Amino acid sequence: MNLYETVRFAIRGVTANKLRSGLTVLGILIGVAAVILLVAVGNGSAKQIQASIERLGTNTLTITSGGARGGSAVQTQNTSLTMSLVDALSDPDAAPDVRSVSPVITGSQTATYAGTDHTIPQCVGTTPAYLTAANDPIAKGSSFTDEDVREGRRVVVLGSTAATALFGDEEPLGKQVTVSGIVFTVIGVLADKGGAGFADPNDVARAPITAVQASLTGYGPLSQLLVQATGPDRVNAAQAEVSAILNQKLNVTNPANPPYRVLNQAQLLSARQDTARTFTILLGTVAAISLLVGGIGITNIMLVTVTERTREIGIRKALGAPKRTVLSQFLVEATVLSVLGGLLGVVTAFIGSQFTIVGIKPVIVPGAVVLALGVSVAIGLFFGSYPASRAASLRPIEALRYE
Numbered sequence: 234m235n236l237y238e239t240v241r242f243a244i245r246g247v248t249a250n251k252l253r254s255g256l257t258v259l260g261i262l263i264g265v266a267a268v269i270l271l272v273a274v275g276n277g278s279a280k281q282i283q284a285s286i287e288r289l290g291t292n293t294l295t296i297t298s299g300g301a302r303g304g305s306a307v308q309t310q311n312t313s314l315t316m317s318l319v320d321a322l323s324d325p326d327a328a329p330d331v332r333s334v335s336p337v338i339t340g341s342q343t344a345t346y347a348g349t350d351h352t353i354p355q356c357v358g359t360t361p362a363y364l365t366a367a368n369d370p371i372a373k374g375s376s377f378t379d380e381d382v383r384e385g386r387r388v389v390v391l392g393s394t395a396a397t398a399l400f401g402d403e404e405p406l407g408k409q410v411t412v413s414g415i416v417f418t419v420i421g422v423l424a425d426k427g428g429a430g431f432a433d434p435n436d437v438a439r440a441p442i443t444a445v446q447a448s449l450t451g452y453g454p455l456s457q458l459l460v461q462a463t464g465p466d467r468v469n470a471a472q473a474e475v476s477a478i479l480n481q482k483l484n485v486t487n488p489a490n491p492p493y494r495v496l497n498q499a500q501l502l503s504a505r506q507d508t509a510r511t512f513t514i515l516l517g518t519v520a521a522i523s524l525l526v527g528g529i530g531i532t533n534i535m536l537v538t539v540t541e542r543t544r545e546i547g548i549r550k551a552l553g554a555p556k557r558t559v560l561s562q563f564l565v566e567a568t569v570l571s572v573l574g575g576l577l578g579v580v581t582a583f584i585g586s587q588f589t590i591v592g593i594k595p596v597i598v599p600g601a602v603v604l605a606l607g608v609s610v611a612i613g614l615f616f617g618s619y620p621a622s623r624a625a626s627l628r629p630i631e632a633l634r635y636e
Contacts, residue, residue: 244569250538254570257527257534261574261609262581264524268517268605269582273595275513280596292465293366294472295496296458296479313454314493321478322460328478330471335363335459336442338450344399344438345411351398353391355437356412358445359459364390366461369439374406374421377441385443390421394435412438415448472497517601521608527574528612531567535620538566560622567617568610575609 248254298314314336321327322334342356357363364376369390377388389410396405396419405419417440426434446452462471472495476488485491579602586595 253534253537257530257570258574258577260527260530261524261571261612262578264521264527265575265578265605265609266581266585267523268521268608269579269597269601270585270590270595271516271519272513272601273582273586273597274590274593275516276598277593277596279510279513281593292462292468294460294462294468294475296460296475297456297494297496298454298492299494314456314458315454318458318479318482321482322458322475324478328471328474330463330467330474332461332463333362333366335359335366335461336455337363337457337459338442338445339456340450342413342438342449344395346399346408349399351395353395353436353438354432356445356449357437357439358442358450359439360442362461363459364439366459370424371421372424374419376421377439382441382443385447386441387415387417387444387448388420388440389417390423390439391419392423392433392435392437393425394433395438396422398436413449417444468497524605524608524612527571527609528616531570531613532616532620534570535563535567535617536623538563538620556626563620564614564617567620568613571609571613571617572606575606578609579606 296314316336319334319336322331325331336359338358339355341352341354343350343352345351360382361376361378363369364371371390372393374390376390377386381388389412391399391405399405399410400408405422408419409416410419411417423435423437423439460471460475462468476491476495479485479493480488480491483492582602583597586597588595
């Protein structure tokens with residue numbers, strides 16, 4: 234019997250009991266689709282994390298207060314971030330690898346326009362350098378200037394979500410919005426950054442720090458400092474220079490436990506990518522269990538098939554069919570079931586990837602598709618080998634006597 238005839242007989246055997254074969258295919262389908270989709274969810278999560286971090290720039294350092302806890306050392310340290318530190322960190326002699334330093338005051342504020350209220354979760358008071366360091370390009374209008382900061386002008390740049398929520402289809406430039414009771418003039422709208430996870434990166438506002446301090450927050454400590462290095466390869470050098478200056482200015486007595494934190498975006502990106510990769514592997518491993526269950530289903534179905542077709546096997550062997558022919562027929566049947574389930578699983582996974590799952594847009598990994606298909610074929614061969622071997626080992630006389 235040639236390969237064509239073997240495949241033809243195998244397909245006929247598969248279609249002889251459509252319901253049973255369909256349930257077997259469904260088990261493989263679910264397993265393959267689960268592996269591909271869960272890996273895609275993990276990959277999508279990694280992409281969103283990477284986009285979120287890269288949105289701020291991988292050549293930036295974020296400095297926040299807090300770090301040292303307990304002990305007499307804290308009593309001699311000033312843990313507040315102040316405007317005086319901006320000048321110290323901007324010194325090109327002391328910090329040659331620092332391009333810019335932006336003071337930041339951030340908080341949630343309610344903006345109102347023509348009776349429409351909208352709470353902006355991230356209303357930032359800062360300087361113009363922040364928009365460059367944080368990768369905040371202007372889509373229309375313009376940014377505020379250093380002169381606006383010096384004069385304390387009440388102007389604001391809105392994110393696309395905040396602008397749409399307040400103005401709808403109306404042109405926002407030049408309009409006045411009331412922010413927590415204080416009137417600000419809209420001079421620009423930031424470019425859309427897309428969505429990433431649960432926080433909307435476009436629901437923001439940027440304004441001169443002097444106007445925010447004078448009108449909204451008062452002249453307390455800064456929320457953070459955003460430091461931009463001269464290049465991605467100079468971030469670690471900039472961090473060392475920044476730490477040395479802060480230790481001096483804040484009278485740090487224990488540099489190993491400073492009263493501030495420096496968040497290195499490049500290091501954070503690497504750590505998050507490693508975490509996301511581990512998460513993706515874990516999801517894929519969990520999903521692979523369903524493929525194993527589908528393989529066990531193939532074994533059960535093929536054992537039932539061998540039992541039902543014992544007399545057929547006996548007749549074929551009595552007519553001279555060699556052992557390898559019977560073996561290959563049942564192996565091909567098992568493989569057809571797994572391949573069909575695998576292909577349908579891939580189609581299902583691609584359809585499922587068009588939807589958002591738990592706030593994450595799945596990103597299909599080609600390697601996962603190839604691996605899932607390969608594993609489904611291997612499962613057919615592996616789990617179908619025992620029933621096929623059992624069928625091929627039947628003695629003709631015993632098979633013919635079977636009722």
